[in-house]
Amino acid sequence: MTRDRLTPDDMERLLLGASRRYTREQVAEAVGLTVAEVDKYWRALGFPDVGGEAAFTVWDLEALRAVVDLVESKVVNDATAVQMVRALGRMTGRLAEWHVETLAEIIEESVANGESRHSRLGSAYRMAQQLLPEFERLLIYAWRRKLASSVNRLMAIAEMGEAPLLAAPASVGFADLVSFTRLSRGLSVEALGKLVEEFEATTNDVIFGQGGRVVKTLGDEVVFVADDARIAANIGCQLVEQIGLNPALPDIRVGIATGPVVARLGDVFGTPTNLAARLTTVAERNSVLVDMATAMALENEPSVALRALPPTMVRGLGAVEVYSVSPRP
Numbered sequence: 001m002t003r004d005r006l007t008p009d010d011m012e013r014l015l016l017g018a019s020r021r022y023t024r025e026q027v028a029e030a031v032g033l034t035v036a037e038v039d040k041y042w043r044a045l046g047f048p049d050v051g052g053e054a055a056f057t058v059w060d061l062e063a064l065r066a067v068v069d070l071v072e073s074k075v076v077n078d079a080t081a082v083q084m085v086r087a088l089g090r091m092t093g094r095l096a097e098w099h100v101e102t103l104a105e106i107i108e109e110s111v112a113n114g115e116s117r118h119s120r121l122g123s124a125y126r127m128a129q130q131l132l133p134e135f136e137r138l139l140i141y142a143w144r145r146k147l148a149s150s151v152n153r154l155m156a157i158a159e160m161g162e163a164p165l166l167a168a169p170a171s172v173g174f175a176d177l178v179s180f181t182r183l184s185r186g187l188s189v190e191a192l193g194k195l196v197e198e199f200e201a202t203t204n205d206v207i208f209g210q211g212g213r214v215v216k217t218l219g220d221e222v223v224f225v226a227d228d229a230r231i232a233a234n235i236g237c238q239l240v241e242q243i244g245l246n247p248a249l250p251d252i253r254v255g256i257a258t259g260p261v262v263a264r265l266g267d268v269f270g271t272p273t274n275l276a277a278r279l280t281t282v283a284e285r286n287s288v289l290v291d292m293a294t295a296m297a298l299e300n301e302p303s304v305a306l307r308a309l310p311p312t313m314v315r316g317l318g319a320v321e322v323y324s325v326s327p328r329p
Contacts, residue, residue: 006121014128018057027056031065041067044082046089087266099135103127153227171232171258171294172268172276173212173224175203175239178251178285180220196220198249206238215268221280225261225268229290229297232256233304236288237327244286251286255279256325258293271317278314279322288325295323304328 013019022030028038039049041064050056071081107123177183177199184192196219203222207214212226212235226232236254244252257275261268275291283289290298295306305328311319 006119006125008121011121011125011128014125014132016057017059020055020057022056022058022061023052023054024050024056025052027061027064030061031068033064033068038064040082041085044086044089046086046093091266095139103131168261169259170261170268170272171226171229171256171297172215172261172270172272173226173232173236173254173256174221174276174280175224175236175243175252175254176221176280177243177249178253180250183250195249199243202242202249203239206242207235210235210238215266223268223273223276229256229258229294230301230303232258232294233288233290233298233301233325236290236325237304240286240288241327253280253283253285254288255281255283255290256288256294257291258297275314275317275320278317278320282312282314282322284324290323290325292321292323295321295325298325302328 024035024038024042027033028035031038043049067081067085070076071078076084103124107120107127110123184195187195199220200217200222203217203224204214207222207224210226211231212224215223215225217223224232224235226235233256236256239252239254243249255276255278257272257279259270259272261270261272272291272293279289279291289309295308298304298306304325307324307326309322309324312322314320
């Protein structure tokens with residue numbers, strides 16, 4: 001295929017692996033569902049309604065048929081299937097946006113430097129041809145590796161007799177950059193992008209390296225969870241050291257709370273989550289603030305030092321006993 005013949009449709013066919021040829025009515029008939037049920041799964045995956053247009057490929061049909069088979073064989077029920085599809089849609093949607101942003105930067109830089117002999121579309125098409133097979137394999141590998149890690153964690157909780165499995169005690173941490181909104185107003189788009197990228201890269205390295213898990217990032221904020229308070233406290237102290245004390249990055253505040261949390265669609269809910277978020281609003285710059293439950297779990301921890309602070313009024317939770325945590329010299 002030559003550069004002159006490339007169109008956006010060519011790119012779409014390459015990425016989808018097939019052409020759009022089926023309407024939702026045809027998909028519904030092929031897999032034995034109603035149109036409303038097809039719409040339900042399509043929306044759960046994160047896509048808008050398509051009306052009567054031929055918007056689906058053979059791979060859409062095959063994917064939906066696989067989900068229907070799981071439900072009909074009673075491996076999962078319909079509600080669980082929808083939840084799993086929704087979680088998959090959220091995860092892959094964000095992943096796709098990140099990859100496209102990164103590839104767009106590479107293509108723009110190549111075109112600006114005169115290194116590309118093709119148009120932007122041509123460069124993108126050829127890059128996709130090279131990357132698709134490898135990233136497809138890498139995606140499956142990463143998912144299976146993460147799945148094994150999560151299963152091992154749940155099995156460990158089960159052996160300790162904790163129940164239910166998805167509402168086990170954990171330490172939840174919030175870390176956010178200080179005065180980020182004001183700072184971002186004075187930065188160019190490129191400088192702001194680099195700042196956010198460095199923040200995310202550093203927090204990921206610290207959290208995963210210490211044995212925690214990143215729940216989500218929200219630009220200037222990261223939410224993480226750890227199976228015990230020691231790990232969470234070490235993460236908080238490391239974040240202050242590597243971000244707050246880095247002159248190239250803004251100051252940071254960390255709040256940590258411990259207790260039962262409910263895990264749902266990759267997120268965590270419960271009082272510890274709300275309290276950790278509130279603690280970041282009252283924490284001093286470059287400090288780690290924890291609740292009493294976390295402090296009690298850290299009483300005999302030699303790697304950190306605790307300092308009791310006056311009770312703090314926390315919105316929605318009343319007076320809360322708080323402690324600052326710092327690395328022990």
